[in-house]
Amino acid sequence: MSGTDIVLQDVRKVYYKDRLEIPVLEGLDLRVDAGDFVALMGPSGSGKSTLLHLIGGLDRPTSGQVRVGQAELHRMSERQLTAWRSRHVGFIFQMYHLVPVLTAAQNVELPLLLFRMPARQRRQRVQVALDVVGLGDRMDHRPNQLSGGQEQRVAIARAIVTDPDVILADEPTGDLDAATSSEILDLLRLLNSEFGKTIVMVTHDPRAAARSRRTLHLDKGVLDREELHAATPTGAGA
């Protein structure tokens, strides 16, 4: 029960389209302990992104409970969720979503604008984050001067610069070739093992999933299967 574990209980998520109910998650239970690295797999449309959004406080369940650390997300208002996200989660998306007109360093600095923090300290944090992802020498490059893999590294730096407990990644390697994907996955593993980040990663790629500690399979609105890859060393599994 220590740190930031993630607990979902009997979570239902229903979308409505023209008064038609589209149930996506139906009584889903999930527990991710602090410091775990979970891969989430499942067919397209099975609700992986939806689940990730619920864990990240971007969306609220139709019913059921979502607890991340001390925060009971299902009870929180939009505004509270927004404030909570800025401190506790880092998002990584398939398409990076960097601001094209800002440099790598400026992109990474953006989330720090939400904190009261002297400029010097912000720069220091940005430097550390970019060093961690191996782009300490690309601070002043614009996204269009970086490769896809490098852009995703910048996005990862941006996700960790606020030092969140949880990192949520939605197909972070979906747009990258195998070699680059492998580097990004190494980086996520590093964040998990060295920095103790709890990571939930949605992926379609079994090789990517195999690099996590365990893989959960989502189908028909519930988690129906789990695989452990406990001892997989860096780079193996593939």
Place this chain on the structure above:
Amino acid sequence: MLRLAYLYRNLTRNPMRALLTCAAVALPIAIYVLSMSVVDGVNRFLDNSARQLRLAVTHRSSIINPLPAGYRAKIESLDPTRTRLLSVCGIDWIGGKIEGDPRPLSTLGADHDTFVQTFPEYRLTPEEIAEWNRDRRAIIVGAAAARQFGWKVGDRITILPSLPPYQPMEFRVISTAPRAEDPLTLWFHRQYLVEARKQAGWEEERVGFYFIKCASQADLDHFRVAIDELFANTPDETKTQDEKAFMNEFITQQFNLPRNLTILAAVTVFVAVMAAANTMSMNFRDRLNELATLKAMGFRGTLISAIIQAESLFLCAVGGLLGAAGPYVAFNHTPLRDFTVPLIQQLDVRAATCGKAMLMAVGISVLAALWPAWLAARMNVVAALRSLE
């Protein structure tokens, strides 16, 4: 620093769009400044008229229909002591041009014996008054007209009237009216016009209109009614109104300048709002993914709205500054300073008008960003991200 960098980079992200938007705001603001400067000029002119306690007597049917010459004596008989009704001055407008120069003049013939008392705001010197009374070809030219045409006291000038007798008339400048409010009008002896017309074959003497100087507001109110009663049920009934109403009617009949200019200004400002709003909406749509990402990171909707508002404000403020400063500099510090508007005044572009225009620009920026800012405030991150997949 990053906040400013972000604002700046966003604005220069699409430099052509930003530039065009600035121009689309600057131009209407400039039009607003110019229009309002004219309207203010008209209002100052009318306010000056109101201070003069003068009545204007015109033909009831139309301002262009002249009145019998004998009306002056009849009006004067309403107050033989000349204590309440101070003076009556018959006036004829002949417009006019200088040979070979297309610029129109506003030339008026006035009864020379009552002109000085009826128009004391000209503050002529005793020497000028002496010259005015001595020379039947004397002409007083407005200061701006004198500057435009390069006239000095003592110059002989020839004016071609726009009305009968349609033949060149010679004058001698006896004053350039340096202390008058009205910088454009030219005044000469009406008697000279009567004689010129007689020579050219126009026998009957009629007078365009009469101006009457009253001693007080009460007298003004009294004679406004009394004069029309005096001529009631005659072939030439009169319409008497105070000078402000007369001028106002004259201006509105001729061009309805204040109203049309106000409409023009409003329409162009509306165009500016639409142009800027279009830009802000495009900016919003182009950056939906970025803004959704910001929101996912924990930027509040209101903060994202503020980013959009700030961009809009910056664009419109630059446009507004250019649009307001342009006319201000042009009409205060370049030869355009001497530009005149027909019948009214010099175009006096005042700092206060420019200040108001800047406020308008701020208003434009708020309106322009209203819709995208509202969308941003209530943007659903999940839906926005999904729409980009």
